[in-house]
Amino acid sequence: MVCFLATAFFWAVFPPYLLRRIVKQINFIGVKTTLVIVLTGTFTGMVLALQTYYALVKFGAETSLGPVLALSLIRELGPVLSALMVTGRAGSALTAEIGIMRISEQIDALDAMALNPYKYLVIPNLLAGIISIPLLNAIFVVVGVWGGYAVAVGLTGVSSGTYFGGIRDFVSAKDILVGLYKSLSFGMLITWISCYKGYFTGYGAEGVSKATTQAVVLSSVTILIWDYFMTSILLT
Amino acid sequence: MIEVVDLYKSFKNHEVLRGVNLKVEEGQTLALIGGSGKGKSVLLKLIIGLTKPDRGKILINNQDISKLRGKLLKQLKERCGFVFQGGALFDSLTVFDNVAFPLREKTRMKESQILDTALSELARVGLSGAENKYPSEISGGMKKRVALARCLVMKPEIVLFDEPTTGLDPLTGKAIHKLIRDCQKSLHFTAIMVTHEIPAIFPLVDRVAMLYNGKIIASGTPAEIETSQDPVIHQFVHGELEGPISIQ
Numbered sequence: 001m002v003c004f005l006a007t008a009f010f011w012a013v014f015p016p017y018l019l020r021r022i023v024k025q026i027n028f029i030g031v032k033t034t035l036v037i038v039l040t041g042t043f044t045g046m047v048l049a050l051q052t053y054y055a056l057v058k059f060g061a062e063t064s065l066g067p068v069l070a071l072s073l074i075r076e077l078g079p080v081l082s083a084l085m086v087t088g089r090a091g092s093a094l095t096a097e098i099g100i101m102r103i104s105e106q107i108d109a110l111d112a113m114a115l116n117p118y119k120y121l122v123i124p125n126l127l128a129g130i131i132s133i134p135l136l137n138a139i140f141v142v143v144g145v146w147g148g149y150a151v152a153v154g155l156t157g158v159s160s161g162t163y164f165g166g167i168r169d170f171v172s173a174k175d176i177l178v179g180l181y182k183s184l185s186f187g188m189l190i191t192w193i194s195c196y197k198g199y200f201t202g203y204g205a206e207g208v209s210k211a212t213t214q215a216v217v218l219s220s221v222t223i224l225i226w227d228y229f230m231t232s233i234l235l236t
Numbered sequence: 237m238i239e240v241v242d243l244y245k246s247f248k249n250h251e252v253l254r255g256v257n258l259k260v261e262e263g264q265t266l267a268l269i270g271g272s273g274k275g276k277s278v279l280l281k282l283i284i285g286l287t288k289p290d291r292g293k294i295l296i297n298n299q300d301i302s303k304l305r306g307k308l309l310k311q312l313k314e315r316c317g318f319v320f321q322g323g324a325l326f327d328s329l330t331v332f333d334n335v336a337f338p339l340r341e342k343t344r345m346k347e348s349q350i351l352d353t354a355l356s357e358l359a360r361v362g363l364s365g366a367e368n369k370y371p372s373e374i375s376g377g378m379k380k381r382v383a384l385a386r387c388l389v390m391k392p393e394i395v396l397f398d399e400p401t402t403g404l405d406p407l408t409g410k411a412i413h414k415l416i417r418d419c420q421k422s423l424h425f426t427a428i429m430v431t432h433e434i435p436a437i438f439p440l441v442d443r444v445a446m447l448y449n450g451k452i453i454a455s456g457t458p459a460e461i462e463t464s465q466d467p468v469i470h471q472f473v474h475g476e477l478e479g480p481i482s483i484q
């Protein structure tokens with residue numbers, strides 16, 4: 001698997017660069033996942049506001065609802081949940097698509113034309129993942145904060161000034177960078193695993209369905225494990 | 237010219253090819269026959285360098301392709317064409333874009349030139365009017381024609397056909413055979429054709445070779461193969477159930 005990634009990056013250095021395919025995959029992985037991200041982001045923000053408020057009231061600290069919510073979204077929930085949504089929505093489709101191309105000999109056909117399949121199938125997806133997942137993460141965090149705001153101000157009576165003022169005071173550039181690093185690495189992980197599983201799929205429809213399941217499970221588990229390591233490294 | 241010398245290939249511990257020897261002269265067409273799942277497709281893929289052999293040599297115009305790397309291998313592949321069993325058309329592209337694909341990716345032709353070349357290639361295989369359909373919307377026979385057009389549009393010197401008529405009705409199969417024959421006459425490529433159309437294919441090819449137990453057990457003119465006294469060849473060519481070949 002490491003070899004697969006190294007080969008892909010090796011070929012990425014040489015032309016042709018196939019920008020149109022990269023744009024197409026950004027549309028597929030990124031743009032078409034936006035609606036899902038907006039929905040899950042909003043509701044995550046809303047439920048987080050309820051739960052956090054419930055906990056904070058016990059300490060009499062409900063005025064810090066804004067920053068607590070923003071920090072957990074920016075540092076943790078945004079990157080992880082948006083990555084999981086992309087895995088379910090686009091990662092599985094990538095594996096299935098590449099797997100079908102493998103079993104119907106379309107990958108061999110590219111190779112037979114002396115065209116490098118990595119250039120057409122793997123590299124555009126890797127780059128599209130690395131570009132679009134941080135952007136999706138940003139959307140997730142923003143709508144999450146607004147969803148939290150709606151609940152905080154509408155239901156629990158925290159004032160709007162307290163909510164955003166707190167966020168401005170307590171969220172630093174470093175927190176945003178942590179989220180960015182995480183989602184960049186998740187973007188690579190998801191597309192790497194999905195492309196690898198599709199590229200080396202087993203025979204027949206059963207092979208592709210197995211590969212797709214494995215890609216989703218492996219991506220999700222890896223995201224959570226990798227998230228722990230990233231957090232522990234970035235906190236120090 | 238294609239020459240295969242003592243070629244071995246196995247997958248895990250399943251030995252598929254055990255010392256294949258085969259020779260096709262410039263401009264000739266060879267029909268490769270043999271039982272299903274016995275390694276005919278594997279042999280074709282080895283010849284064009286899609287997989288690497290365990291042992292043995294594959295010479296194309298006296299160059300050993302298993303030793304070629306990078307640019308030289310690329311140049312060699314560019315002179316070969318492969319018509320895959322299922323067509324292997326890119327299903328995200330229309331029929332026209334499939335045929336135009338190699339021109340767009342491999343040549344510096346202008347879009348207007350590509351349009352002309354691809355359309356005339358589609359006309360040659362009798363598919364004028366189907367340019368804007370997707371592979372999922374056309375019949376099996378049409379898919380094979382598109383695959384043929386996509387392969388021939390690059391004017392290859394060597395063409396490998398993997399079961400070009402399997403799964404088609406007899407008439408369509410015949411039409412494809414005639415089409416291949418006509419293309420061969422005008423383009424003069426050297427060809428290997430894996431086929432189960434025995435004996436229909438015999439008048440259309442120069443030589444016939446039979447793959448059995450991982451080896452080429454016979455290679456000769458169609459007449460020689462048809463009248464062969466070897467019990468294995470006789471049984472296979474005449475489709476008899478009784479004989480040395482066990483049928484699983």
Ligand SMILES: Nc1ncnc2c1ncn2[C@@H]1O[C@H](COP(=O)(O)OP(=O)(O)O)[C@@H](O)[C@H]1O
Pocket residue numbers: 247252271272273274275276277278279
């Ligand atoms: N990539 C592969 N991995 C493992 N086994 C393979 C692979 N390709 C082919 N085989 C095996 O090699 C044998 C020959 O296959 P093939 O060449 O497709 O047969 P056919 O003569 O029908 O074209 C089959 O038993 C198949 O299972």
Ligand SMILES: [Mg+2]
Pocket residue numbers: 276277278321398
């Ligand atoms: Mg086959």
